[in-house]
Amino acid sequence: MPGKLFPLGGPVPERDVVDREDFIVSLQTRLVEGQSIMLAGPRRIGKTSLANEVLRRAKNEGFYTAAVDFFRLSSKRDFAVSLINACLENRTGVRRTFDNLKDRAKSIVGTAKLTLKLEDLEFGIGFLHDEQNDDVLLDYALDLPDVLAKHDKKSMVILFDEFQDASRVADAGIYKKMRSHFQNQESVAYMFLGSKEGIMDTLFGSRKEAFYRFATSLPIPPIPENAWIKYIIKKYSDRGINIEYEIVKEILTRTGGHPQDTMLVCSEIFYALLEAGENTITPGIVRLGYDRALITLTPVYDEILDELSQRFQVRDVLKRIAFGKNIYAKNINPNEAKRAIDYLIAKAIIQKAGRGSYTFVEPMFQAYLLREFFNPGY
Ligand SMILES: Nc1ncnc2c1ncn2[C@@H]1O[C@H](COP(=O)(O)OP(=O)(O)OP(=O)(O)O)[C@@H](O)[C@H]1O
């Protein structure tokens, strides 16, 4: 939503990207060299925002760029059209070039300019008039990035978001098809993003899979604390709000610097302040904003907890970790406890902090659990 002080619930606009600067530079360096990259990470940690920032920078440096989000697509044809549109926009500057041409092809007039721009890509009126078979269209789309880049003497970076959904959009054979098209493309580097880490790891790490070793998998680092501090202070002070350094640190301790949780708490603090008609953030306001944020997050966390609880012993182990108790209790089989822990680590819910000790990736999820287990149904 425009005008919101702290952006929430989707990729952030350029001015609100709190930098993982070193990581962005390292991604860029690899992509520029033509290396493809895979980034897998849990929901809401800023994968799409990060990738969009990398694309913006690549574009500024003269690269062609394109982004396709599988989450939004529902068929093979959708995928093909979306990729074609994203590619052609680099040349035409028109957002939905393909649909545009197809609509207007029927009336003959008004297409000359666009058609001429695309003449060399076998993209004439004939191509648009024939009802292309989905597979033919997809083959064309999958070749287009390299064809276009070569024609225009450019390098190209392509982002596939929620890549694990490709098999839902098309069929399981889609990965094999893509790989066969991509592997000889010299002018294109790909960035694959996914929020289902297990599936992504299998897709790129298992010998049996088509994308085995096609891309380098990199862990997504947290946003550095200093970057957050600078950003938060600036945001509030732009609105004439005072906040002390210690209080910013307090916010970050409570959120663990988790991208969306931090934005949400800052946002709730802002509204609480407006309501109170104040312009200085006090510890009391922070508590209020934090509590409200936690309420907002409850439905999301309910769902996560439900899913995790399907697994044997996981709920119990979660409870123990949340309360800081020893996981290897008398009544739990150690192998089962270990299995539950491995599952929680794979799901990026907890991380190892030392021997036999674990912390929550999202401190607010821990706060939710404490409340939930202490006072179920609250
Ligand atoms: N670099 C960042 N700087 C500031 N805030 C961020 C950043 N990245 C993410 N956020 C916060 O997290 C929210 C989610 O970001 P984004 O959609 O990029 O995450 P994602 O990992 O792609 O999530 P999803 O799994 O839902 O696709 C944003 O709306 C914003 O509040």
Ligand SMILES: [Mg+2]
């Ligand atoms: Mg995303």
